[in-house]
Amino acid sequence: xxxxxxxxxxxxxxxxxxxxxxxxxxxxxxxxxxxxxxxxxxxxxxxxxxxxxxxxxxxxxxxxxxxxxxxxxxxxxxxxxxxxxxxxxxxxxxxxxxxxxxxxxxxxxxxxxxxxxxxxxxxxxxxxxxxxxxxxxxxxxxxxxxxxxxx
Amino acid sequence: xxxxxxxxxxxxxxxxxxxxxxxxxxxxxxxxxxxxxxxxxxxxxxxxxxxxxxxxxxxxxxxxxxxxxxxxxxxxxxxxxxxxxxxxxxxxxxxxxxxxxxxxxxxxxxxxxxxxxxxxxxxxxxxxxxxxxxxxxxxxxxxxxxxxxxxxxxxxxxxxxxxxxxxxxxxxxxxxxxxxxxxxxxxxxxxxxxxxxxxxxxxxxxxxxxxxxxxxxxxxxxxxxxxxxxxxxxxxxxxxxxxxxxxxxxxxxxxxxxxxxxxxxxxxxxx
Numbered sequence: 286x287x288x289x290x291x292x293x294x295x296x297x298x299x300x301x302x303x304x305x306x307x308x309x310x311x312x313x314x315x316x317x318x319x320x321x322x323x324x325x326x327x328x329x330x331x332x333x334x335x336x337x338x339x340x341x342x343x344x345x346x347x348x349x350x351x352x353x354x355x356x357x358x359x360x361x362x363x364x365x366x367x368x369x370x371x372x373x374x375x376x377x378x379x380x381x382x383x384x385x386x387x388x389x390x391x392x393x394x395x396x397x398x399x400x401x402x403x404x405x406x407x408x409x410x411x412x413x414x415x416x417x418x419x420x421x422x423x424x425x426x427x428x429x430x431x432x433x434x435x436x
Numbered sequence: 437x438x439x440x441x442x443x444x445x446x447x448x449x450x451x452x453x454x455x456x457x458x459x460x461x462x463x464x465x466x467x468x469x470x471x472x473x474x475x476x477x478x479x480x481x482x483x484x485x486x487x488x489x490x491x492x493x494x495x496x497x498x499x500x501x502x503x504x505x506x507x508x509x510x511x512x513x514x515x516x517x518x519x520x521x522x523x524x525x526x527x528x529x530x531x532x533x534x535x536x537x538x539x540x541x542x543x544x545x546x547x548x549x550x551x552x553x554x555x556x557x558x559x560x561x562x563x564x565x566x567x568x569x570x571x572x573x574x575x576x577x578x579x580x581x582x583x584x585x586x587x588x589x590x591x592x593x594x595x596x597x598x599x600x601x602x603x604x605x606x607x608x609x610x611x612x613x614x615x616x617x618x619x620x621x622x623x624x625x626x627x628x629x630x631x632x633x634x635x636x637x638x639x640x641x642x643x644x645x646x647x648x649x650x651x652x653x654x655x656x657x658x659x660x661x662x663x664x665x666x667x668x669x670x671x672x673x674x675x676x677x678x679x680x681x682x683x684x685x686x687x688x689x690x691x692x693x694x695x696x697x698x699x700x701x702x703x704x705x706x707x
Contacts, residue, residue, distance in 0.1 A: 411616020
């Protein structure tokens with residue numbers, strides 16, 4: 286292990302508020318990942334795809350307080366969850382930074398202080414993100430399976 | 437190539453580099469399967485998981501568990517002893533009392549500590565007091581370690597696994613690491629190679645020093661981070677940092693770890 290900390294004096298804090306957008310896979314890739322080898326036909330309802338091997342894939346979106354998640358859930362012909370893949374995940378840490386009053390507390394603290402916006406940043410260690418919105422979304426779609434598979 | 441799935445109550449992200457598409461997909465799928473197994477074995481919510489069975493039965497009779505669960509319980513024992521009881525996974529009672537965990541079939545559970553957990557060499561567990569174990573403070577870090585081990589076994593040399601902020605990097609590249617400060621922004625914390633970092637807030641940690649901190653008291657606006665060779669150590673040690681507030685606590689050096697606090701009135705206190 287090698288750890289090289291950034292040794293910042295308290296006044297030289299650098300806050301970065303990205304509107305980070307993570308695109309993981311396409312709808313097609315997700316369908317293949319969930320039902321490998323199957324072919325897919327689009328249902329009449331947008332975002333519903335029927336797999337040749339039986340079962341469906343539904344592309345859905347959930348909107349949380351600070352995040353937007355696009356995901357795919359595969360449901361078997363028997364109505365159970367086959368797999369879940371996240372296609373896109375956007376999280377905004379920027380909402381406080383847009384508040385001028387919040388931002389002003391950092392103004393003038395140090396010449397090296399800076400606010401960077403719209404930077405794509407990986408490797409974020411922090412308070413746990415909740416997957417609750419996805420879990421709720423999947424539960425809702427499984428509940429609608431009988432009507433979805435006919436579409 | 438980056439992939440993400442909802443697991444362990446959070447979003448687990450796995451990235452691999454320097455590998456062909458098909459091999460990468462296969463390696464990532466195997467790593468997600470390892471994380472998924474940790475979830476099935478160690479979920480507090482699932483009455484049939486190893487932890488679900490321990491909490492319901494081990495006070496009355498021995499419960500035999502999977503080698504991975506046994507490994508995590510042994511680590512939990514080590515951290516409990518090394519921190520004089522500050523790290524304690526027998527906090528099920530407190531978490532249920534604050535409605536942070538469901539209490540179905542667990543009416544018999546009382547307050548207690550991890551000394552009640554007896555693990556024998558044959559992987560059977562007994563509880564000498566009616567406590568409930570929650571591995572929420574350590575299993576996510578272990579899942580990240582298993583995912584990295586799975587990727588390595590699949591021939592991957594450069595990878596990152598991030599389970600909602602418990603992250604580990606593998607490979608001969610210094611990776612930039614940012615810490616997410618509660619109610620704040622992102623702070624660049626440093627560069628990490630072949631190591632792990634975990635960050636906790638004060639909200640989710642049961643305090644063994646004073647009274648149990650009610651969740652309604654909210655965050656103190658600080659991020660408590662620990663860098664360690666393994667993610668299980670980083671994850672567990674953040675719980676000690678939240679309670680002591682001391683990045684210089686001897687516990688960290690003992691596990692080859694470095695602790696620091698970000699945010700609040702302490703923008704960056706490097707140890």
